[in-house]
Amino acid sequence: MATPTVSVIIAAYNAMPYITRCISSVAEQSIGQDQLEVIVVDDGSTDGTSAELDRLADVYPELLHVEHQENSGGPSVPRNVGLDLARGAFVFFLDADDYLGPEALERMVAMAEKNATDVVLGKMVGVGGRNAPKSMFRRNEPRTDVFSSRVYWTLNPMKLFRRELIERHGLRFPADLSIGEDQLFVGAAYLHASGISVVADYDCLFWVLREDEGNITRRTSDAERGLRFLPRVIDLIVENVPPGPGRDHLAVRHLTADVRHFLVEHLPFEPRETQQKALDQLAGIIEPLWHEGLGDRLSAMTRLRLHLVRHRMLDEILQLVRFEEESAKSEVATPVVVDAGRAYARFPYFRDADHSVPDDCYDVTSELGPRHHVTRAEMHGSTLHLAGHAYVHRVATEDVSTRLVLRERTGGTEYVLPVAHTATPGLGSDEDQGQYTYDKAGFECTVDVTTAADGKPLGDGFWDISLAVGAQGLSREVRIGSKRADSVSGRASTRVVDTEQGVRAAALYTTKPHGNFTLDLGENGHRVPPHLLPGGVRWAADAPTELEFTGRCTLAAYPDGALVVSLANGQGETAAFPVRRTADDGDTFTARVPVTALSAGTWSGELRLADWSVPLPALPRNLPPAKWRRQGRPWYAKPAPDSGKQFAMLVARTNLVKALVSRLKP
Template sequence: MKISIVVPVFNSEGLISDCLESLVNQTMPKEDYEIICVDDKSTDSSLDILNQYKKKYENVVVIERTVNSGGPGAPRNDGIKIAKGEYILFVDSDDYLGEEALLRWYSFSKENQSDITLGKLKGINGRGVPKSMFKETNPDVDLVDSKIVFTLGPQKLFKASLLKENQITFPTHIKAAEDQVFTMNAYLKAKKISVSADYDYYYLVKRDGEHMSVAYVPPENFYGAMEDIISAIKASDLEEARKIKLMAVFLNRHFDFSRTRNVTLKIKKEKERAEWFHYLSSFIDSVPLEADQFVLPHIKLRLMFIRNKDLKGLSQYEREEKNIKKYTEIQNGELIACFPSLKTYHIHKDLINVTYKNKLDHFIKNIEINDSVLSIEGTIKHKLLDDETNKNQSLTGVFVHRDTKAEKYYSPSLFENSTFKFECMFDNIASAEEDLGVWDFFIESSIDRYKHRVRIGNKRDPNKYPLNAMYLGDNDLYVYSAKPYFTMKYDNLSVNIKKHAYTKAVLSYEEESKDLSFIFSNKLIYLPSGSKVVVSNGYSEMSVPIKDIVEEANGTKITINMENLIAQFFNYNKKKQLIEFAINTSNNQIIPKENNQVLVLEKKCVEQKFLFFFEKMVEVQYKLLTSKSKFYFQY
């Protein structure tokens, strides 16, 4: 048996079927995994649903607990005890897996001999999920130096021997944070931890109603679990210096992503706030003072108040930090938060340097290809600065070449009250041979001596251009295509510059108007104003103004008028002659997409001589035809 999936179930009748469907329909063969469902004395029809799946699928196991445990820890422990798999995966009854999750998870773990493998998480219905540790796949991550401490949920693939040989189970005396204690214990005992970030393995679903993560938990219970984690780190085999750093990483996570985040603001009643602060202080007392030097500055300030038993100061500081714009000013090119709550403490200026917390909040209202210009419009503000200070910012648009790191700068054509518009000439982006490649767009904002640069694009109104949209230009060195697009990983704006030699087209002709159309399927083409189609027969050349450019559902139609062209280019001494079409320059050719396409351009009666000088009027058809990626005139 390769994998045992453990699913704790309590009153999940409306959700459990979706979960189980994702489990029984995995691409891994059913004989290679088992699904252990542990019913925690449900009072709805959950158990009936589980038994239906048990009858239908041989790899479904159902355990019925006789007493409700009050939390998922005990049911998970029941599953661990009977698990037959080489690996154990914990799945909550309201979540589900990607179809290939088990096969990918197991193969990756076996290949890398992993004790624990973190598979990429995906939130559903607005559910937030940890992301920082899934930026790239890594078969061997470091517990202290990586971001994996920021995900302490049990939705991971654990080697069964790791859990059973080290007697790692979920603590059952608490109803929240038991998964954090469990996962940290497993992290500390694991010899190799891996991250697979190339597939959405586990889908966490946000549901209506109460969830354990937001349910009330007594402070002594919650902070008791936190002390258990600190005790586990202290008792681990890590070197002492790494223990201290790991505690600091855990504190960073704890104060920014747990119930302790802005705890004095959440609790309105003074007595209850004092109770929570008492147990929080007890927890922090268990953390060696040496860890404080490695935490983030805003957390170090919190620890200062807590270690000094200063609940009043912590409460005031958290109120001030919530309104940080009111207290932040620019000093010597850095952002300094002058919090009144800190006046009684002698602190280093580095602790109130909040430059690292600042972000440029931006939104893209419109991206447009207009003539030979890429127009980018939106709004931008510094998150930590008030509106009055933001009025003083100056902007620069920056295109950065992804490979060479060369930069090209643009001033906004419009900037007022945080609203900007950049108009970037495509020929300026593509002006030399080394400009070929991908250019990533940034905005740099400056106020006084403070500068901040940010990638933009992922916050925007819907983009009106599909992936096949491209501008065709000529910089006098080469013909190029410029494709604006949004990056796969971070969804930010980039432009891809490539040399362009030809575009395949299907022909269409209106005999009455003598309009010839080139239909470029699956390509949305934009051209500079005044563009022409260049027509050549090898002896002479003629530029024909483009009559119309129409965006169609499946591509672009460019139309020219053939009337003068027919008169000039038909050579009556040649029954068939090669004709080349191009856009603006002969280096940007149009070639046929279909072979043997024939268009009748015109019918005429002409006098032809036969034997014995006999003359006869005959009807001649002037045709445009295609053959092996070439165009021909023929009569």
């Protein structure tokens, strides 16, 4: 029997009617059934799952292998049975309630093989109201690890694992745990993996919330069972990751998500006499991960929660849990107090003399979101005009101090410029039930590139545009442009501007993918020549000795008279002829070149704008010569021989002898 590429392992318990769709989604995978084996371990189901699995085994006899066993009380044992039977180069764990996108396994296997990685995360999509992890699926990650990405924030086993990794380290799900068993397996796989990949551009796994909410991973238990896995996970981290930023990166996940889950889902439902014991146990469990320097990585609510846990403040924790539940139902964000340039959330016990919780546990300054909307962003000449509004959420617009910030991306040079503050009556009334309004959030400003650098011209570079949004002594910076009026274009607008120092190229554009405004000075990414587009050339219909050039110039603006058709004959003689914009289209132009004014020689040509130029196209080979008389002698102009693809025109006096001989030839 051929070795499969992927062994799909499914632990099933009372999974009707979901199991049918689950297995069908595997059978229909684009990778092909010949590359798969499906191992389903029925963990003592009582609802018809067993019979349905036997039926499906008859439908897919070469694909599906079913094992029936007594109920084990959790997913660990059936998954381990599946691992013992698996033969594939890769293993994918799939819950019986969930299903795969048609190309999921093909894409994940390709990612693993291309990048030689041991674990692949496929994008998860919640179904039926189930919240799926998102932060690690913002973009594809060909090769990463747990320390430089967000992958550690999803520790469920619905991922692709290289089976050699599993067997080399003897990884199995702990059979004595019914909660958190997946964290020990996946956490160990992450830490031992030679690279982790993320497929974020395809919906791989559909994570279903059952109507009866009977998913194995959603079942709760008593506090003691809820805490049993956590010290083992922490031991795994401490034993494998030395103290420092790497360990802290992993610790944040457990100190944030797992501590909160225990306090919300377990502690309130325990008898009063065991709550304090459970809290004491939790405080001791997290102690190896906690240190004061970790606070900067945590949200204010997490810092407050951990402070109460570490100080065994049971009643305060229960009150905080109730506060969080009420806040989650409310449409109003928690109010803040601004003091000495910092913002503090009014969580329970803030500056309560009876509790003496440090202000640091309430400091949300870094969490406050500056909000903005641009209503004008355009250049006229060398001046950029900006307008809109900006405010810090939950901070009233009193003593407004908003400023514009220009920062050169490469060197970090920064200039802070004033803005005019304008009224925005009623702003904010449509959110937070109108509790917070921002009546003085408007801004208007102009940036003249010739004087913005403390009275001097801005240097060449990418100048990112931000606002330091300030009120009440607090300031938060935000890049602007991602939120803008429909009338404000985000398309790149390149222009040539005239300054006292000479002409300069300037382009206002929005970055990808975030859509924020940047000013490119000096053609770092937006060159002028591609905007100079010579077109055709012919003899003018009303003047047979005048060449008529057509073309387009897609620059947003350029100085009057600066764009010309420039000719040179290689003997030091040059001639320039202005272009004229077509009346019905500002981009198109024409230019007339009277060849009667040119001296003898072979003339080359280019379309020139100040220091920029592009070659003119070659004259048509079938273009007839122009003829005229100068001081009574005949002259002509015609395409120069061997001119290639560029403009070359021969201007010469007619040789009368050669012309006569040519006429006399039979």
